[in-house]
Amino acid sequence: MSKDDTAGEAGSAHGYEVGYGKPPKATRFGVRPQPLRAKRPPTSDRPGSDLDLAALLDRPIVANINGRRTKLHLHEAMLHGLFRRAVAGEIRAMKLFLQECKRAKLLEPPPQQPSSGVIQIPSGVPIELGSRLVRLVGLPPWDEETFSRFKVEYERDVAHLKELKEQAKAMYREQNR
Secondary structure, X not given: OOHHHHHHHHHHHHOOOXXXXXXXXXXXXXXXXXXXXXXXXXXXXXXOOOOOHHHHHHOOEEEEEOOEXXXXXXXXXXXXXXXXXXXXXOHHHHHHHHHHHHHOOOOOOOOOOOOOOOOOOOOXXXXXHHHHHHHHOOOOOOOHHHHHHHHHHHHHHHHHHHHXXXXXXXXXXXXXX
């Protein structure tokens, strides 16, 4: 019996012809060793898993700034790199950096504030009354109704303080006799 005869018998019996690219059915799907694969990382750290994207973007990263390793927020590290590229002369980086500055409202003029830290209270207004008005109402000029209401209250408080001082002086004199 030749090789072809046995193959023909097995092939004809089952209707399957053994030949090139057609192994015998008995050994066709034998146990073969599988290639070694590295283990997959845990699913929680892989992109597309249930990991919170906001938490991932809010985590600090380690970056080299001026030769020092520093922990920075992701956006801050991006701005450092963008600034470095803009200073190097990269036009696109300059445009992006200016857009970021505009978005952070760094290119707008600061709100108008008094030119100095001194508040000028109108002449004839006692300093205590003026400071109370500034704290409770705001900077001068004040409307007449508000000013008169606070002035009446101030004069009443001054008269009461004067009375208390007189009483204290009288008590002091009586104790020292």
